[in-house]
Amino acid sequence: MNTTIIKFKWGRSMPSGNYRSVSVREELVDRVEKLIRRVKTYHSVAEFVSEAVRLRVEAIERQEKLRGEDEPEK
Numbered sequence: 452m453n454t455t456i457i458k459f460k461w462g463r464s465m466p467s468g469n470y471r472s473v474s475v476r477e478e479l480v481d482r483v484e485k486l487i488r489r490v491k492t493y494h495s496v497a498e499f500v501s502e503a504v505r506l507r508v509e510a511i512e513r514q515e516k517l518r519g520e521d522e523p524e525k
Contacts, residue, residue, distance in 0.1 A: 475500070
């Protein structure tokens with residue numbers, strides 16, 4: 452598995468391990484950064500995005516389960 456190391460502005464590296472990177476449009480990242488500064492709930496864009504993805508995946512899985520479509524992937 453390939454792991455991408457990301458250097459943050461303050462010099463810390465992303466933890467090594469089971470991480471992958473994805474590309475997100477800069478305009479969306481800017482919106483997330485502004486939101487983070489405003490609501491002060493998240494510590495980073497990565498934390499916000501991880502939670503957003505997790506919540507969306509869980510919502511889709513619940514919809515599939517309600518429709519009886521929770522068969523394993525092939």
